[in-house]
Amino acid sequence: MSDRDHDHDHVRTVKPMVDEITDFEVLEIALRELCIEKGLFTAEQHRVMTEYGEQIGPTPAARLVAKAWVDPEFKKLVLTDALAASKEVGVDWLAPTGFGTPSDFYAFKVLENTPNVHHVIVCALCSCYPRPILGNSPEWYRTPNYRRRIVRWPRPVLAEFGLQLPEDVEVRVADSNQKHRYMVMPMRPEGTEGWTEDQLVEIITRDSLIGVALPKPGVTTNVITASVPAIRPIVK
Amino acid sequence: MSGDPVSAAEQPNVEAISVEVLEEIAERNQSWPIMAAKYGVENPLPPWKTSLDGLCDALDRSCATDDPLNFTFKERRDEEDALSATRYANLPYPENQLVALAHSLVARGVIDETELQERLAAIRARLVAE
Numbered sequence: 310m311s312d313r314d315h316d317h318d319h320v321r322t323v324k325p326m327v328d329e330i331t332d333f334e335v336l337e338i339a340l341r342e343l344c345i346e347k348g349l350f351t352a353e354q355h356r357v358m359t360e361y362g363e364q365i366g367p368t369p370a371a372r373l374v375a376k377a378w379v380d381p382e383f384k385k386l387v388l389t390d391a392l393a394a395s396k397e398v399g400v401d402w403l404a405p406t407g408f409g410t411p412s413d414f415y416a417f418k419v420l421e422n423t424p425n426v427h428h429v430i431v432c433a434l435c436s437c438y439p440r441p442i443l444g445n446s447p448e449w450y451r452t453p454n455y456r457r458r459i460v461r462w463p464r465p466v467l468a469e470f471g472l473q474l475p476e477d478v479e480v481r482v483a484d485s486n487q488k489h490r491y492m493v494m495p496m497r498p499e500g501t502e503g504w505t506e507d508q509l510v511e512i513i514t515r516d517s518l519i520g521v522a523l524p525k526p527g528v529t530t531n532v533i534t535a536s537v538p539a540i541r542p543i544v545k
Numbered sequence: 546m547s548g549d550p551v552s553a554a555e556q557p558n559v560e561a562i563s564v565e566v567l568e569e570i571a572e573r574n575q576s577w578p579i580m581a582a583k584y585g586v587e588n589p590l591p592p593w594k595t596s597l598d599g600l601c602d603a604l605d606r607s608c609a610t611d612d613p614l615n616f617t618f619k620e621r622r623d624e625e626d627a628l629s630a631t632r633y634a635n636l637p638y639p640e641n642q643l644v645a646l647a648h649s650l651v652a653r654g655v656i657d658e659t660e661l662q663e664r665l666a667a668i669r670a671r672l673v674a675e
Contacts, residue, residue, distance in 0.1 A: 325585045330672045331575040332665075333640050337593040339664040340647055341600050343656050350603035358606075359599030507638070 370442040370492055371513035372398040373419075375506045378497045387494065391417045400442045417442075420483055421494045422520075427474055429467065429520030430483045430491045431459045437485035439492045443518060450519065460484060470521040493520040500526040559624055559652040560631055566662050567644050567651070571633055576640045594639050601625075601646065616653065624649050 345352055373394060377384035387394040392402050395417065402417060417439060420428040432438065433456050438446035449455050459466045463480040467473070474480060483491040495517045501509060511529040516522035577591040604621065616624075628645035629638070636644060650656045 327580045327584045327586055330669060331580055332570040332573055333575060333643055334593050335665050335668045336570060336647055337597050337643055338668050339661060343664060355599045355603045358602035359595050
């Protein structure tokens with residue numbers, strides 16, 4: 310490749326960047342370094358947490374649902390033409406970037422939960438998942454354990470995720486296939502009245518869009534739940 | 546820093562404390578929407594955002610285990626929310642979260658304000674070094 314080709318390629322692919330060091334960038338580094346020096350955490354612990362955060366940040370799918378919660382017209386679009394609605398949150402299923410393969414891009418339907426119906430998605434056959442809008446699937450989603458059992462015994466399997474639904478709520482399992490992708494639109498929870506779309510996005514976690522959890526005020530994509538140290542931790 | 550002296554044993558009224566270096570940063574307001582517009586950048590969030598998340602999460606763990614911060618996970622997060630909505634309400638998110646966190650740590654005596662000022666200068670010098 311000639312230099313000229315190389316330059317041309319960069320012009321086409323490299324996005325502009327902020328070419329200035331801001332006070333906030335410096336402040337973040339300063340706090341982090343001082344905390345590390347004071348022994349509050351290690352650099353590696355910080356890196357692990359950052360990596361974790363980068364993987365789980367709010368997805369375009371969360372934005373789609375939050376917009377639908379605050380905008381009834383957009384909600385209609387989501388439920389009738391989810392591919393068109395996806396474009397409004399920056400995801401074009403026909404020209405995706407980052408996630409997905411061509412087999413993902415046939416049809417996409419968003420399933421609305423109601424007070425009487427709860428949806429949960431699966432791919433009993435393999436691991437079909439709405440990747441362009443929801444990112445890569447969780448490990449457990451691809452296991453035969455989940456795939457086999459959620460279609461047979463949805464309530465006990467949901468209970469294993471800590472989700473226990475009242476008996477009068479019908480559970481519908483949507484089985485994806487090579488031409489169809491599904492996603493759940495959970496009900497907007499109580500306690501979120503007056504919230505902005507950005508606030509709502511934070512509580513619409515991946516698992517609530519799969520249907521194995523319900524969104525709750527205070528539980529965000531970013532929460533680190535309390536954990537108990539292992540009794541026999543692995544010694545490196 | 547001005548205001549009541551902070552005792553590690555009691556809960557300080559952090560909102561009432563003024564941290565000069567942070568006031569200056571807030572005043573200068575090099576926040577991401579402004580900088581992004583200046584350079585034609587499309588990313589909705591600043592590049593340090595996930596590192597800040599990692600910092601907050603790591604601190605939360607620190608609060609939860611041996612308690613060197615002398616305040617709990619929930620107290621720290623609540624304080625962050627309160628400061629973001631009051632003293633630093635003019636900043637956008639996540640700048641207000643970052644400055645609120647810095648405010649908490651200084652107001653509670655975890656980080657000394659002079660120490661922070663010196664570190665800010667040292668880091669800026671490091672980042673612009675040729």
